Amino acid sequence: HQRVFSGVQPTGNLHLGNYLGAIKRFVELQNHYECIYCVVDLHAITVWQEPKDLSRATREVTAAFIAAGIDPRAHIVFNQSQVAEHAELAWVFNCVARMGWLNRMTQFKEKAGKHKENASVGLFAYPNLMAADVLAYKATHVPVGEDQKQHLELARDIAQKFNMDYAERIAELGHGEQFFPLTEPLIAGPAKRVMSLRDGQKKMSKSDPSDYSRINLMDDADTISLKIRKAKTDPEPLPGEVAGLEGRPEAANLVGIYAGLADTDEQAVLAEFAGPFSRFKQALADLSVEKLSPITAEMRRLTAEPDQIDAILADGAERARAIARPILDDVKDVVGFVRST
Ligand code: ATP
Numbered sequence: 284h285q286r287v288f289s290g291v292q293p294t295g296n297l298h299l300g301n302y303l304g305a306i307k308r309f310v311e312l313q314n315h316y317e318c319i320y321c322v323v324d325l326h327a328i329t330v331w332q333e334p335k336d337l338s339r340a341t342r343e344v345t346a347a348f349i350a351a352g353i354d355p356r357a358h359i360v361f362n363q364s365q366v367a368e369h370a371e372l373a374w375v376f377n378c379v380a381r382m383g384w385l386n387r388m389t390q391f392k393e394k395a396g397k398h399k400e401n402a403s404v405g406l407f408a409y410p411n412l413m414a415a416d417v418l419a420y421k422a423t424h425v426p427v428g429e430d431q432k433q434h435l436e437l438a439r440d441i442a443q444k445f446n447m448d449y450a451e452r453i454a455e456l457g458h459g460e461q462f463f464p465l466t467e468p469l470i471a472g473p474a475k476r477v478m479s480l481r482d483g484q485k486k487m488s489k490s491d492p493s494d495y496s497r498i499n500l501m502d503d504a505d506t507i508s509l510k511i512r513k514a515k516t517d518p519e520p521l522p523g524e525v526a527g528l529e530g531r532p533e534a535a536n537l538v539g540i541y542a543g544l545a546d547t548d549e550q551a552v553l554a555e556f557a558g559p560f561s562r563f564k565q566a567l568a569d570l571s572v573e574k575l576s577p578i579t580a581e582m583r584r585l586t587a588e589p590d591q592i593d594a595i596l597a598d599g600a601e602r603a604r605a606i607a608r609p610i611l612d613d614v615k616d617v618v619g620f621v622r623s624t
């Protein structure tokens with residue numbers, strides 16, 4: 284049985300990296316899997332969020348999912364805090380995962396910055412909650428951008444340790460050898476790691492203070508064109524071969540973005556645009572506007588009706604809970620928690 288789970292944090296401006304690395308892939312997977320897509324608000328508060336902004340961003344991510352083409356009736360769309368099973372399972376995983384494992388997570392190091400003592404405990408334990416998100420549904424596949432690869436490896440380690448620690452009990456209760464599946468990440472394509480438009484060494488991110496570092500899904504056509512025109516490049520023209528992008532992160536990034544938007548590969552893009560950057564940047568701006576503006580328009584329409592979005596989230600949460608509840612009951616039995624039946 285093949286089930287997809289993935290999430291996006293309601294932490295601010297959704298950007299092209301979120302779209303190409305995650306949401307666009309979510310849409311494509313609908314034809315092949317049973318899909319559960321979550322607005323992960325519990326993750327969001329691992330760093331401070333203004334309450335009003337959090338609610339607005341939660342509805343905005345939901346709108347982006349739907350505007351991009353996710354069908355909330357055929358699949359499940361909901362926000363994490365409405366399904367308590369995520370937090371419940373995360374606690375169990377806090378007790379399965381080891382401090383040493385979490386100490387190796389690069390996202391914590393990046394997000395906590397210099398003052399690690401000041402980071403929230405939640406930010407440190409973030410990967411355990413992410414493992415719980417996926418495993419509360421026994422999801423088999425998780426589409427994410429490359430930045431989340433390490434967290435998914437940790438989720439596999441957690442699943443494996445749980446399966447081993449409780450092996451006897453799991454067998455006794457008739458769950459066979461593997462209680463939790465070892466989830467496969469789905470990370471592929473030319474835009475699995477979209478970089479900042481200002482710095483080819485940093486990923487495009489919602490939390491980057493510079494708005495010129497990213498293209499937001501809510502940007503209008505003029506802003507998109509301006510940001511692409513201003514995007515950092517080097518003085519060399521575009522090469523004719525992919526090998527020529529070696530050591531040129533900014534150029535490689537823009538070519539990858541084009542390929543992601545056009546559903547092609549870098550080589551095909553270079554075959555068409557080898558030569559001066561100006562012509563390529565103009566084409567990239569046009570393509571970005573062509574692909575994003577229908578989504579932006581639909582997001583604006585949807586966010587104008589917050590009650591309808593809330594109804595979709597409530598319905599999704601109920602259907603998500605119906606899957607997660609029995610799995611959590613089994614977890615409790617495995618662990619030895621006494622519960623009323
Ligand atoms: P934050 O800075 O708050 O962490 P974010 O931009 O990293 O925001 P997330 O909500 O953490 O966004 O991630 C949502 C999804 O988007 C994840 O699957 C993540 O891997 C993917 N993603 C995020 N940034 C990029 C990027 N630059 N390129 C490709 N995929 C990305």
Ligand code: MG
């Ligand atoms: Mg992130």
